[in-house]
Ligand code: SF4
């Protein structure tokens with residue numbers, strides 16, 4: 004790492020690179036002026052050009068600004084989106100009927116366009132669309148975009164002037180030269196298309212302000228510039244590394260140091276590799292450099308997902324896995340393109356060339372470039388099982404076969420799913436009342452459709468509410484099938500009574516269930532088939548079902564930063580899987596509490612076999628907890644790499660790794676002072692174990708740690 | 712055909728090359744004082760009692776059909792003990808049952824150069840069952856390994872050699888009296904079988920030496936082992952340092968156990984090096 008990057012890292016970790024929003028005193032607007040669109044747009048434009056960039060002698064980039072809520076800001080942080088905030092205040096972390104909560108949604112810009120034709124090119128698209136869309140609302144929206152595009156151009160010119168002024172005060176010739184180059188580049192980009200790798204990075208750097216969520220598929224954006232410049236000799240690999248590192252530091256600095264998210268990865272997450280529109284694998288020298296550059300930095304943000312494909316070489320996979328094992332900050336995750344692309348093309352009817360343009364954001368949510376995530380609400384999928392045993396037990400007490408039981412269960416499941424997805428539409432409808440301008444400049448479809456992103460303006464998107472408790476649900480079904488119908492060891496009446504009394508008086512039954520239950524994750528026929536049947540039901544229910552804006556619904560099982568597994572669990576009565584009243588519910592797809600007894604390959608096989616229809620390729624995670632010894636020796640590491648490649652080959656969707664022994668985790672909870680640097684993968688993000696909420700710590704401790 | 716096993720472990724990284732499934736056969740004709748799988752020594756099924764976990768709740772006695780006087784291994788007490796203090800050890804399984812489990816990880820074996828390992832106890836004591844399983848694996852090209860202490864008739868080796876790719880062959884010591892002292896039996900057959908195996912078996916032989924402080928972790932004994940192995944055509948020598956994990960299981964299984972010490976790390980590294988390099992010079996010049 005160069006001295007300059009070291010210095011910038013130091014400043015970033017002290018919080019000094021964060022761009023503090025500048026308060027703007029809004030004046031009166033001349034409503035008769037031809038450039039006046041509406042008050043929202045005028046305030047927004049004024050806000051942008053009144054901001055103050057961070058410039059110092061170490062930078063080779065600048066131009067970031069942040070919103071403070073006083074205007075309708077970017078679509079990710081949603082400052083100023085009044086209706087979204089009103090809805091969040093009603094439904095965020097406040098479950099309706101112990102079934103659903105509204106969540107923050109991601110919004111992912113695409114930088115292809117700005118790198119191809121600059122903001123001027125985007126403005127040309129707006130002009131064209133203005134000719135085609137004549138409705139007053141459409142005209143107003145498009146004119147608003149145009150005004151904001153102009154404000155972005157003005158902003159980069161202002162930054163250029165400020166950099167130039169600052170350069171005059173700098174004595175060090177190298178720094179001066181760097182700043183002068185920055186100043187002149189800011190006059191060209193993002194206004195026009197970048198001419199070199201450096202300008203391309205600068206373009207992304209500035210435009211990130213319009214949607215500070217994810218840098219999407221960074222290797223795809225930058226590869227043409229990188230290859231051209233390396234070939235012509237105007238760029239060295241080391242220079243490229245520095246630029247990338249400075250970009251990553253900006254992503255880290257986007258989150259203020261006072262936020263709990265500063266040390267978590269979910270704030271900014273992007274992808275490398277994956278299929279290209281021509282079917283080739285995208286992983287290249289730049290992808291490798293991106294990973295390498297990132298893990299050299301002692302930072303927490305951003306995180307990277309490698310999109311694995313069947314065409315990715317084993318060496319490349321091992322290279323990234325090796326970076327992962329050497330990364331104390333746990334910033335790398337892995338996803339399976341083959342399964343995801345199958346889902347997007349077959350379930351969502353997205354053409355292959357569009358389907359490949361997705362990235363992973365936040366806590367491991369798939370998102371299309373230039374699109375919002377259609378939903379991220381959380382649903383309690385275990386509630387239908389509770390209803391069946393606690394308030395509708397008369398329906399099941401006389402069932403004679405598992406099939407009969409399952410069809411009653413399926414009705415209840417479908418009713419809850421309908422409700423969960425209806426609530427999701429309701430949240431989206433609330434959110435649609437906000438009209439976003441600035442992010443739409445970099446989203447696909449908003450301009451040509453003359454529609455803002457919250458109203459379905461984006462062309463390609465998916466909607467994936469997260470269903471918390473899928474593993475509990477599968478296990479509950481297994482227990483009913485195994486003990487009530489196959490072995491006939493427990494009668495349905497007794498099971499109902501046991502759950503009604505929260506197992507009191509039925510302790511032996513619970514012990515037998517916990518010890519002998521064919522819990523899911525052990526790769527046996529009974530549990531695999533039960534899981535497959537459940538996923539088939541989810542598929543049948545969702546096939547062809549689209550949300551309010553026409554985006555296909557998918558299934559996710561992710562938990563975010565919040566404790567939905569506790570929130571829902573605390574209101575959910577005992578379930579057949581041995582769970583007691585109000586116990587935590589499991590999230591993600593994996594196992595815990597020693598219920599996966601057959602080892603890692605069995606768990607991986609069970610997961611990979613779960614969902615033949617790939618409907619669960621929404622926000623789905625697999626957290627694997629491994630004993631550190633499994634990777635410390637090279638020979639074992641090779642075996643682990645083979646194992647994970649097979650997992651993807653067989654249809655696994657995602658994995659991320661944490662290396663720690665159970666003893667470490669237990670001790671870390673008891674004596675946090677001794678484990679300050681223990682970092683773990685939690686749901687989709689990583690964080691210091693000792694900083695997590697106790698219920699999330701408990702969940703991690705209960706997960707099975709696999710040894711060799 | 713049926714056999715008796717006490718464990719089947721998938722995703723093993725330690726019992727041979729690649730990713731493996733290891734089947735632990737019950738029953739052994741050695742009685743090593745340091746055994747780390749003491750529950751596998753007895754050929755019969757049995758009830759393990761982990762006294763340290765027992766809260767004396769009395770449930771096991773109450774539920775037992777024989778009031779715990781003459782256990783018929785019905786397993787009820789183990790199923791209902793709330794503290795996992797009781798465990799029924801040993802399962803009678805058919806060749807097909809075991810093979811069905813082994814097949815599940817074929818993709819992993821193929822990718823990683825792994826396979827299945829038959830271990831124990833002493834897997835060669837259930838020779839018919841073992842031979843059947845080996846044949847079935849070979850039919851579908853699953854690579855096979857046998858983990859043995861070698862104290863069986865040579866004819867057993869002859870039966871399994873055609874279907875075996877790797878032998879993991881345990882050598883505890885060369886001195887006969889020391890062997891008797893540590894394992895209760897002479898090592899005459901063990902040595903003879905290894906010599907024959909090394910000259911007749913075309914696959915890979917990995918010699919595994921448990922290194923036990925207070926028993927064989929001396930320069931003298933290691934030298935003798937090195938000399939013995941030097942002339943033999945074997946592929947690799949592994950040293951397995953002593954650990955105490957078998958101790959609590961010994962008590963539970965009612966097997967005698969003697970506490971030894973872990974060998975110093977330097978000693979292990981030195982001998983790992985010496986044994987393998989001496990050996991490499993001979994067989995892979
Ligand atoms: S049931 Fe278990 S805990 Fe209770 S007395 Fe028996 S062995 Fe001990």
Ligand code: SF4
Pocket residue numbers: 758771774775776777778779781782783784785786787788789
């Ligand atoms: S296994 Fe059965 S017979 Fe033996 S002690 Fe336990 S309950 Fe009694």
